[in-house]
Amino acid sequence: MGESTLFGVKYPIIQAGMAGGATSPQLVATVCNFGGLGTIGGGYMSPNDLRTAIQEVKKLTDQPFAVNLFIPEQSFTAEEIAIHSKRGMELTQTFRDRLGLATKTVEKVQESFEQQFQVVLDEKVPVFSFTFGIPSGDQIAALKAAGIVTCGTATTVEEAKQIEQVGIDTVVAQGSEAGGHRGSFIQSEHLPLIGTMALVPQIVDHVRIPVIAAGGIMDERGVAAAFALGASGAQVGTAFLTTTESGAHSLHKEQLLQNNEANTEVTYAFSGKAARGIRNAFIEAHSSTRLEEIPPYPIQNAVTQDLRKASSVEGDWNMMSLWAGQGIRLAEQLSAEQLMQKLTKAIPRL
Amino acid sequence: MGESTLFGVKYPIIQAGMAGGATSPQLVATVCNFGGLGTIGGGYMSPNDLRTAIQEVKKLTDQPFAVNLFIPEQSFTAEEIAIHSKRGMELTQTFRDRLGLATKTVEKVQESFEQQFQVVLDEKVPVFSFTFGIPSGDQIAALKAAGIVTCGTATTVEEAKQIEQVGIDTVVAQGSEAGGHRGSFIQSEHLPLIGTMALVPQIVDHVRIPVIAAGGIMDERGVAAAFALGASGAQVGTAFLTTTESGAHSLHKEQLLQNNEANTEVTYAFSGKAARGIRNAFIEAHSSTRLEEIPPYPIQNAVTQDLRKASSVEGDWNMMSLWAGQGIRLAEQLSAEQLMQKLTKAIPRL
Numbered sequence: 001m002g003e004s005t006l007f008g009v010k011y012p013i014i015q016a017g018m019a020g021g022a023t024s025p026q027l028v029a030t031v032c033n034f035g036g037l038g039t040i041g042g043g044y045m046s047p048n049d050l051r052t053a054i055q056e057v058k059k060l061t062d063q064p065f066a067v068n069l070f071i072p073e074q075s076f077t078a079e080e081i082a083i084h085s086k087r088g089m090e091l092t093q094t095f096r097d098r099l100g101l102a103t104k105t106v107e108k109v110q111e112s113f114e115q116q117f118q119v120v121l122d123e124k125v126p127v128f129s130f131t132f133g134i135p136s137g138d139q140i141a142a143l144k145a146a147g148i149v150t151c152g153t154a155t156t157v158e159e160a161k162q163i164e165q166v167g168i169d170t171v172v173a174q175g176s177e178a179g180g181h182r183g184s185f186i187q188s189e190h191l192p193l194i195g196t197m198a199l200v201p202q203i204v205d206h207v208r209i210p211v212i213a214a215g216g217i218m219d220e221r222g223v224a225a226a227f228a229l230g231a232s233g234a235q236v237g238t239a240f241l242t243t244t245e246s247g248a249h250s251l252h253k254e255q256l257l258q259n260n261e262a263n264t265e266v267t268y269a270f271s272g273k274a275a276r277g278i279r280n281a282f283i284e285a286h287s288s289t290r291l292e293e294i295p296p297y298p299i300q301n302a303v304t305q306d307l308r309k310a311s312s313v314e315g316d317w318n319m320m321s322l323w324a325g326q327g328i329r330l331a332e333q334l335s336a337e338q339l340m341q342k343l344t345k346a347i348p349r350l
Numbered sequence: 351m352g353e354s355t356l357f358g359v360k361y362p363i364i365q366a367g368m369a370g371g372a373t374s375p376q377l378v379a380t381v382c383n384f385g386g387l388g389t390i391g392g393g394y395m396s397p398n399d400l401r402t403a404i405q406e407v408k409k410l411t412d413q414p415f416a417v418n419l420f421i422p423e424q425s426f427t428a429e430e431i432a433i434h435s436k437r438g439m440e441l442t443q444t445f446r447d448r449l450g451l452a453t454k455t456v457e458k459v460q461e462s463f464e465q466q467f468q469v470v471l472d473e474k475v476p477v478f479s480f481t482f483g484i485p486s487g488d489q490i491a492a493l494k495a496a497g498i499v500t501c502g503t504a505t506t507v508e509e510a511k512q513i514e515q516v517g518i519d520t521v522v523a524q525g526s527e528a529g530g531h532r533g534s535f536i537q538s539e540h541l542p543l544i545g546t547m548a549l550v551p552q553i554v555d556h557v558r559i560p561v562i563a564a565g566g567i568m569d570e571r572g573v574a575a576a577f578a579l580g581a582s583g584a585q586v587g588t589a590f591l592t593t594t595e596s597g598a599h600s601l602h603k604e605q606l607l608q609n610n611e612a613n614t615e616v617t618y619a620f621s622g623k624a625a626r627g628i629r630n631a632f633i634e635a636h637s638s639t640r641l642e643e644i645p646p647y648p649i650q651n652a653v654t655q656d657l658r659k660a661s662s663v664e665g666d667w668n669m670m671s672l673w674a675g676q677g678i679r680l681a682e683q684l685s686a687e688q689l690m691q692k693l694t695k696a697i698p699r700l
Contacts (some may be wrong), residue, residue, distance in 0.1 A: 031410065127691045133514040135464065136687060149448045149512060156610075156611060156612045157610065157611060157612075158610075158612070164362075167624060175545055175547060176526060176543075176545050177544070177545035177547055178547040188612070190615065190629070192611075192612045192677045193526075193529070193543075194611045194612070195525055195526050195527035195545035195546055195565060195566050195676055196545055196546075196547040196568030197525060197527055197545065197546040197547050197566035197567065197572060197575060197677075198527040198546075198549075198565070198568075198611060198675065198676035198677040199566075199611065199676070201568070201569065201572065201677070201680065202610075202611050202677065202679045202680060203573045205566055205679070205680075215545060215547060215548070216545050216546075216547035216548030216549075217547065218548075218551070219550045219551065219582055221578055221579050222579070224552065224575075224578035224579075225547060225574075225575035225576075225579045227578075228571055228574035228575040228577075228578050228696075229571050229572070229574075230571055240445070260507060260508075260552075261506060261507060261542075261544045261548060261549065261552050262506045262507075262508070262538070262540070262544070265540065279540070282673075325548065326544045326548035327547075327548040327551070327552065328550070329507065329552045330551065330555075331553070346578075
């Protein structure tokens with residue numbers, strides 16, 4: 001572990017691009033100024049908000065940073081959206097009633113990836129990372145033409161190989177410990193949930209591009225283990241959620257600081273896509289629901305949006321999506337700089 | 351990572367005590383003679399067979415070795431066994447028909463732990479490791495009086511703390527990547543499946559006894575990562591199954607060598623207790639069966655015994671319990687000595 005050349009940063013530590021507001025420009029820039037790679041979690045941002053966030057980060061740092069976006073999978077017709085979201089409303093009725101929310105009609109289910117992507121190109125973002133799939137050939141060509149370094153997300157060896165094959169520069173190996181959404185994109189009857197310890201060396205053996213370990217990495221021990229496994233970098237999510245600069249909701253921070261490794265679960269309940277979060281009433285209520293009954297992503301995400309919001313306003317964490325990884329006991333109240341100091345402790349100083 | 355004092359062996363590498371015939375005296379002794387800790391997987395052995403295995407190992411090595419046993423949990427009346435096993439027979443009828451097996455009556459569901467345990471004491475086994483629970487206070491006292499070093503199995507921080515509290519000397523932190531049965535013993539609605547990367551440092555922070563990392567460790571990279579996470583040793587199971595000395599069935603070895611990280615699954619189908627194995631027809635057939643419908647361990651284990659056996663005799667791997675961890679792509683055809691060389695590559699030679 002010497003000086004990193006990965007992404008042109010001093011320390012090969014990536015602050016994960018968690019969508020939903022946690023990755024404030026202050027958090028991203030602090031990580032970058034320390035010598036790591038901060039990431040704007042742009043998945044749910046409107047193109048305008050994304051542009052604003054990028055420009056704010058640029059004001060706060062002259063170092064490389066990343067933007068992470070969600071690659072769209074299926075698209076749905078207005079009729080399909082109507083049918084699925086009606087079912088989603090029925091399925092979540094008890095919770096809507098509890099919060100006094102009227103049944104709503106869902107129309108727009110997600111931001112336009114094409115428009116978000118155009119912002120990334122326009123702003124010549126140094127690093128573009130993505131999850132849930134692979135950009136199109138044209139998009140990859142446009143990124144290369146703009147000199148943007150790329151980073152995909154894989155949860156199996158096969159996904160990592162596909163990412164390498166289309167010319168992506170680096171790949172995150174997302175172990176099952178990771179909080180938030182699973183990046184799995186090869187359709188399978190069985191969701192791959194492969195632990196970081198097993199996943200990283202197997203991916204390292206099958207691709208030539210640098211592999212970044214993710215999942216369960218919370219401190220310098222996890223970082224050192226990632227390198228021991230053959231990774232060229234370590235991506236950290238959950239540990240950044242409880243930093244001062246994190247934009248995560250205070251209830252989310254509170255629950256992260258008082259829960260333990262046995263209290264997280266992979267659920268489809270909040271978005272229709274598998275994601276790891278702290279177990280609460282909403283997750284428990286869906287634990288015996290068959291997967292086919294939950295509207296697909298991103299429709300269920302749109303269905304539960306006002307519910308999650310209202311729950312947080314009420315100060316009730318039971319209907320909030322409290323994404324968290326399995327390293328949760330190691331979460332601490334630190335400044336982002338203190339966390340970076342901790343994470344880089346095992347990396348020789350220059 | 352210097353010379354190990356753990357268990358009095360040269361290298362803190364433990365060959366896992368896999369029950370079911372894989373841990374031949376030759377395998378155990380080769381590991382011990384190399385300087386690691388070999389383990390006899392005695393869980394399913396009759397007291398006599400266990401004694402024979404121990405005596406054979408003693409003939410082949412003068413180094414410390416371990417015996418691993420299953421701590422009994424529930425006991426069942428003859429009537430309960432009859433009711434549960436009848437249901438188990440019905441549930442597996444299709445597979446029994448396929449193999450031409452008549453419905454049988456299950457009487458004895460497991461070996462007597464007390465008798466197995468007495469053999470461990472009588473033979474003054476150097477190390478006693480266990481899973482599925484914690485021995486009684488009297489049993490622990492007897493082990494201490496006999497100068498036997500003890501090692502428990504934990505899948506959560508809480509389990510590790512309980513193991514430490516009763517005076518056990520060391521604890522294995524079994525990550526979700528691990529093959530075979532889960533060692534979880536604190537009853538919970540949710541089976542803990544915490545990845546090794548997240549589990550090890552959290553357990554290390556909460557106990558003072560040495561922690562041994564297990565789950566996904568297949569080569570020197572995994573061993574180095576285990577130490578980086580704060581472990582004092584690394585336990586390896588799956589990688590030993592494909593060694594020359596392993597007593598695993600040839601079909602099991604074959605499937606281990608040609609499967610990948612996405613093809614294992616935690617199932618209750620074979621034994622009534624959660625265990626990770628290679629997905630096959632028998633596992634798939636039970637994937638939508640509600641857990642309550644499967645007879646509890648060890649009754650289901652007794653129910654499927656002849657079925658698993660007949661399947662292996664037929665050369666059909668679809669009804670065999672092919673236990674495997676998620677590091678499966680790294681399994682190789684090696685001698686146990688070659689594997690020990692690989693595993694200890696990152697540990698400084700003396």
